[in-house]
Amino acid sequence: MSANTGIYDRMTAWEMVEYFGRLYGMGDDELGDRMEQLFSRFQMQEIRDVLGAKMSTGMKQKVSIARAIVHDPPVLIFDEATTGLDVLVARALLDVVAELRDQGKCIVFSTHIMREAQRLCDRIAIVHRGRILAEGTLQQLQDEHQQPDLEELFFRLISEYETASISA
Numbered sequence: 001m002s003a004n005t006g007i008y009d010r011m012t013a014w015e016m017v018e019y020f021g022r023l024y025g026m027g028d029d030e031l032g033d034r035m036e037q038l039f040s041r042f043q044m045q046e047i048r049d050v051l052g053a054k055m056s057t058g059m060k061q062k063v064s065i066a067r068a069i070v071h072d073p074p075v076l077i078f079d080e081a082t083t084g085l086d087v088l089v090a091r092a093l094l095d096v097v098a099e100l101r102d103q104g105k106c107i108v109f110s111t112h113i114m115r116e117a118q119r120l121c122d123r124i125a126i127v128h129r130g131r132i133l134a135e136g137t138l139q140q141l142q143d144e145h146q147q148p149d150l151e152e153l154f155f156r157l158i159s160e161y162e163t164a165s166i167s168a
Contacts, residue, residue: 005060009053013044013063016052017070024071031070038066042096058089065096075106082116094119114151124150126157133157 008016017038021031039045042062047055055063061081068076078097082090097120101107109120117124118138125135134141134157138150147153 005057005064007052007055007060007063009051011052012049013052013055013059013066014039014048016063017066020067021070026071034070034072035066038070042066042092057084058086058092061085061089061093065093069100073105075108076100077108077110079110080112081109082111082113114154118150126154128158128161131161133161 011019014035017035018031021035026034039048042065044059044062044066047059047062050059052060052063076097081097082093085093094116097107097109101120101122107120109117111117121138123135123137124141126133126141134145134153136144141150141153142148145153145156147156
């Protein structure tokens with residue numbers, strides 16, 4: 001799932017999630033139960049019949065999440081998923097990601113917002129220009145680099161990499 005929700009303008013929220021459930025081969029009963037659960041969990045009942053063209057960014061993001069997890073996948077990839085969202089919707093999305101993580105799902109969460117990484121990630125990799133500059137738990141990274149603030153650690157590693165690249 002990325003910041004680009006890819007919601008179809010002519011489908012309602014319900015139709016969109018149902019369509020993806022069917023693509024995943026879900027049967028009618030299983031799909032219906034799962035959709036009811038997701039629409040309730042994400043407080044989407046009020047947008048159930050809203051067309052994609054009429055949805056706000058936050059509504060589209062909720063539908064995007066529901067369609068991505070309707071088949072209960074073991075692995076989820078979130079790429080800059082909170083980009084462009086208002087603070088309330090972003091917070092709700094992060095709560096959902098945390099809940100999925102707590103259920104034992106494998107989550108790959110890409111973000112430039114260090115507070116999100118600190119809040120959600122068991123392990124963190126700092127990647128710049130396709131290279132992993134550092135990886136480990138938050139505590140390991142802080143201890144290894146003598147930097148208690150992840151954002152400052154990020155900037156320092158990027159700066160050191162750029163300086164070394166110029167020197168080479």
